Amino acid sequence: MTDRAEKRPQSDAILEAACHCLAQKGYAEISLREIAQKAGVALSQLHYHYKNKQGLFLAVLRSVADRYIAEIEEELKDLRDSRALFPRVAAFFQRKLDKEPGRLRLFLDLANLSLWDESFRPQMQALFADLADTLEERLLSEEDPDRSHHNLARIFLGALVGISLQAILDPQRVHNAELFQMVPNVFQLAGSPNGSLS
Amino acid sequence: MTDRAEKRPQSDAILEAACHCLAQKGYAEISLREIAQKAGVALSQLHYHYKNKQGLFLAVLRSVADRYIAEIEEELKDLRDSRALFPRVAAFFQRKLDKEPGRLRLFLDLANLSLWDESFRPQMQALFADLADTLEERLLSEEDPDRSHHNLARIFLGALVGISLQAILDPQRVHNAELFQMVPNVFQLAGSPNGSLS
DNA sequence: TAATAATTCGGACGTCCGTCCGATACAATT
DNA sequence: AATTGTATCGGACGGACGTCCGAATTATTA
CATH class of the missing domain: 1.10.10.60 (Homeodomain-like)
Structure with a gap:
């Protein structure tokens, strides 16, 4: 037994x-x-x-990527109003940063590793692409599927990553709470019907 | 002779x-x-x-940081209208990405290195802080020096870094020209007098 | 149970690393 | 010219690394 x-x-x-x-x-x-x-x-x-070091860390990257995507989709699965998208995702990143900074550092390290080693690149490219697509889908779904929406998702994602980097790097000066709360306000204006984003 | x-x-x-x-x-x-x-x-x-490996790469970091700050300030030294700030800086990053992607990768690598090795951290913290301050100074200079301006600069900076990362990682899918041109539009709205950025 | 396959282990191999010592060449000073 | 200090070199040291082999153990199958 x-x-x-x-x-x-x-x-x-x-x-x-x-x-x-x-x-x-x-x-x-x-x-x-x-x-x-x-x-x-x-x-x-x-x-x-x-097989080797590369194989092991590739498995790590796959695991991390799968978990991130699953968590984001779980976070957004009951999203009704698309205006709540940015605040939710920003809050998600802030929560991650607060509770599991190690995993965020791990993610940043893997992203950097992918810059130099081609073996890791496709996996990390797919992760960013999936995340951007997930956001894009929820972005004003009743509108025309303009490419600018995908780009907006990329920029939003980039901002969150860049902020996380600064916050981990300098927790003293960078108050992530203020920052992450401010991000949706910046991007909300850009998601409005006046699509002046050519 | x-x-x-x-x-x-x-x-x-x-x-x-x-x-x-x-x-x-x-x-x-x-x-x-x-x-x-x-x-x-x-x-x-x-x-x-x-003295040692650490000392050498610290010198590299100092050199890179000094050059970046000098270049940004040179880029902005004749800035008249604060509304031109975001487009200029975004264009600066795009130009760097196009003409010297290696130096941008170097910067990202040093930033990542600073996440793990405390010796490099103060220098990289200072670089980000200086860049953010430089932007903040030029951001609606006739207004009250609210902290939200500094945070906006941090977010803008983070977005550019995050976009650069994605662009280097996946040049095929990420068209940096479109992206970098779109960034100022997103942030311009947030820099408007209606300071709804609490 | 016997035989075969899949796991797990300890340990060794060759390589590359960062560090640093002693000797030599060069420059400056007396 | 002799001496002193600085710059440059080749080479070696101990150690840590990734890799992988052969044996031992455990599980599976016949």
Whole structure:
């Protein structure tokens, strides 16, 4: 009867440890040995489950991306008024920043990693594209599907990422509460019917 | 008469090579040996001029920060109408992205590095703070110096950084020309007299 | 139960890294 | 010219890294 209690596949433990270590020290400073130790596993097992370092961190990126998209869609699944879109997403980012800054740092690190290593790029491109599409869909759905809507979503997303970067970098000077509350006001005006966004 | 032609201090050559290598491969993948080779200099000279790896890259960060601030201020030195502020800065970023994407990647990499290594953080914090202040000063100068102006500058800056990240990451899908032209329109509305930015 | 496959482990291999020492070349000063 | 200080070099040191092999263990199948 002591059947599958805590009987989680080793590969999952490794993946979780990799996320944790990565969020704590960043890609440039992390070593596979630390991850193996954190997971309570022999170093060689990382090579067994994920061919190599690149494979492991690709799995991390996939996991992080899936979870982010799921969380955003969960956040927006009962959205009625499209005017509530920006405030909700901004609040979502602020909440993430407050409660799990490590995961946001992890995301930023993976984005940076994707700038340099082509293997990671498609996955990160897809993540940004999916997020932008998710926002675009909810943006004045009764209007013509102008491309400017997609661009507006990209800009909004960019602003949130850029603000998060500044907030993590300088929590003393950058008060994220004020900032994140102000963002929707800036963008709400641009989402109005006067589509002067050519 | 073959006096001081090309007689540049070795430390400058190293710094320049470090910038170049860093913009090309990123911090996580670069080695001091590559930098020394690029500079045409013995490896030990890096340790001679800049105590260690950290010292060298700190110098790189200082150099990059100084140059960015100088360029932005040069760009805005003859600014008359504050309404032209956002378009100018946005165009500045777009131009940088088009003509020297490497330097923008270098900047993003250094920002990311500063997220993990405390030694770099104050310098990068100061860079963001200076840029935000520079924008804030030019933002409706005849109005009360509300803090919301500083926050607006931070958001604008964040948007440009976030857009640059997406554009470098996915040049295929992200058309930076459209995006950067649209940004000022979004923010112009927020800079209007109706200061509904609490 | 015997045989086969899938996991897990410890440990070693070769490589590359950042650091730094001792020697040499150059410049400046006396 | 002799001396002193600075600049430059080659090379070596210990260590950490990613990778991967061969054995041991566990699970699956026949």
